[in-house]
Amino acid sequence: MLTLTQELYDRIVAHARQDHPDEACGVVAGPAGSGRPERFVPMLNAARSPTFYEFDSxxxxxxxxxxxxxxxxxxxxxxxxxxxxxYPSRTDISYANEPHAHYVLVSTADTDDAGEFQFRSFRIVEGEVTEEEVQVVEAY
Incomplete structure (x- = not known):
């Protein structure tokens, strides 16, 4: 299960909406070994594409x-x-190289600024995708 704060949840969604119609991407870092997301790091989609994302190397x-x-x-x-x-695409799965990370996807398809969206989390290990529950909390 992924547990994250409401603030981090809101920042990820805001970044996805801000970069729409291009894909947004980023990382939430946390203390090594803790599994606790803490530091929001939005990244630039170097591909600047509505169908693909790529972190600038x-x-x-x-x-x-x-x-x-x-x-x-x-x-x-x-x-x-x-x-x-x-849901992770074949490309997303092939690029997933952090076996301990939670891979979060936000869909901004068919939404406007106030519309519904999907926020889902997955584990991707050696090409196998497993969806997990997302729990949003006020604080840790």
Whole structure:
């Protein structure tokens, strides 16, 4: 199960809506080994595409160095789908290389600023996708 604060949930959704019609992407880092998402890190979709996301390699290298310096790890890797449901595509699955991370997808398909959206979390390990429950809390 993924447990995250209402603030982090709201920030991920806001980023997805802000970057629409392109896919948004980012990471929520947390203390290594804790499984607790804490630090929201929105990233630039270097592909600038409505159907694909790609972290800028320089930005990603910088983020991993920063997380290493802070004894953190990626707890959540998130991105949005702008025209399809919030479920990992074949490409998403092939690029999932953090076996301990929660892969969050937000679908902004068929929504406006106040419309409904999907927020789902998955574990992706060695190509196998497992959906998990999402629990939103006020604080840890």
């Amino acid at each position: 320089g930005d990603l290298l910088g983020l991993y160095r920063e997380m290493d310096d802070r004894d953190e790890e990626p707890v959540i890797v998130y991105h949005s789908h702008t025209a399809t449901e919030a």
